[in-house]
């Protein structure tokens with residue numbers, strides 16, 4: 001038994017010198033000193049086999065060994081704890097003497113982008129695709145494909161920047177000159193050619209016009225084009241979609257009215273107005289006392305456009321609309337000067 005005790009003592013000392021984390025240390029302690037199954041308890045179970053004096057003597061010895069080993073255990077535990085705290089402190093320490101890092105001012109989205117994103121979300125929720133088109137466009141797509149022929153007087157309404165040279169043509173007959181697109185409507189034809197019918201899409205983007213600029217006119221402006229082509233589409237579909245948009249932008253109480261307006265690519269064509277969001281229709285400076293604000297052009301797609309894109313207008317009908325995005329932004333935020341939008345003026349931009 002004495003030998004057993006010595007062996008236990010040696011083994012404990014050897015094992016503890018190899019342990020270097022607290023979890024393992026506690027496991028080791030349990031292995032030797034657990035009341036139920038520890039190696040020490042196993043030895044003590046044999047005590048009853050010894051006679052009176054020998055039992056007393058061995059008991060004393062065993063207790064001595066036990067308290068000696070426990071002392072070693074406590075010491076080692078202290079060391080390991082200190083070591084672990086040291087590690088944590090080292091990892092988590094903050095150098096309070098370090099000078100403050102300079103924080104660069106963060107950028108944010110331009111108000112036009114904010115409203116564009118909002119409209120993209122709204123139209124996506126109604127099943128529209130969001131498409132893109134080229135800013136440098138061919139004369140063919142910008143005018144011809146949307147029913148504005150070369151001698152059409154409507155070209156005067158959108159006089160613009162022509163670029164020297166010719167489009168190499170992404171359709172075989174397209175050798176027409178380049179033009180900075182005057183509207184996003186060329187994408188009506190591009191989308192119809194590419195995706196066919198049924199079609200539901202919007203195209204937000206930048207357009208260019210040869211404008212004498214003033215507080216309400218810019219040479220560079222943003223539009224959001226929209227188009228739906230399908231079987232049995234009629235004017236009430238157009239009305240419903242544009243009412244959803246108007247109410248989304250300016251509140252549920254907003255009314256929409258349509259007045260006839262000529263656009264070569266729609267028939268009938270309308271000019272869409274909403275009740276002024278500022279005076280709620282009673283008349284103010286922004287709506288020029290009329291109570292109404294013009295925010296879009298729209299209409300039923302002209303059969304010539306549908307034909308030009310290779311579909312049969314007797315089978316497919318549809319509608320198209322175009323919002324002036326700058327105008328929507330100006331009305332939403334009460335901005336009365338369009339030119340600040342692209343000025344890069346931080347005094348203006350930092351308000352958003």
Ligand code: PHE
Nearest residue numbers: 183185263297298320321322
């Ligand atoms: N493209 C027209 C414009 O720039 C707007 C419009 C789009 C009108 C679609 C009707 C249908 O003024």
